[in-house]
Amino acid sequence: EPEVTQTPSHQVTQMGQEVILRCVPISNHLYFYWYRQILGQKVEFLVSFYNNEISEKSEIFDDQFSVERPDGSNFTLKIRSTKLEDSAMYFCASSPARSSYNEQFFGPGTRLTVL
């Protein structure tokens, strides 16, 4: 069964460093999402992406964040200058369509630890 994959599974970085989190969505899906979950807190939406552009973003997704689909398979989230409060699990998700009635399939997540 097709699945969303994410790499790395765990990333440790120093405050102020740039990190790139990678995702490979399900191959025939068109809509891509990043969510994050700070330890013990709720899953929060960051950004959605369709047709090579951002379709929606949350207040969390400030100028330090960017997303890109550099080729036909990868979908990346970049944090330019990491802060301690960026430590969280980051989940990528994909969906075949944008309809309210379509399931979003989640990847296994990347645990980001900022020291």
Added chain:
Amino acid sequence: QKEVEQNSGPLSVPEGAIASLNCTYSDRGSQSFFWYRQYSGKSPELIMFIYSNGDKEDGRFTAQLNKASQYVSLLIRDSQPSDSATYLCAVRAGNTPLVFGKGTRLSVIA
């Protein structure tokens, strides 16, 4: 501000019992409702979704939706220790992103 509220638990039930998990939401425009299961350190895994008022059954799971009361619930029959996890309620209005509750931690005691 769209809110999804869940009792954080833990909800403890004996093996074989029915576990009842509840969720309320603030946005009356919400159209689709999802229950995800999340094991510690893992990603959310979809269990069920419901769009229409009433009940929807899938195996041991039943989702119940009452849009007038802005309330959605998940019943797990014949609870097993492997059902022990955090259950996340998520809602969506139109093409907006999923809004998650904080989750209810369920513990099934053998």
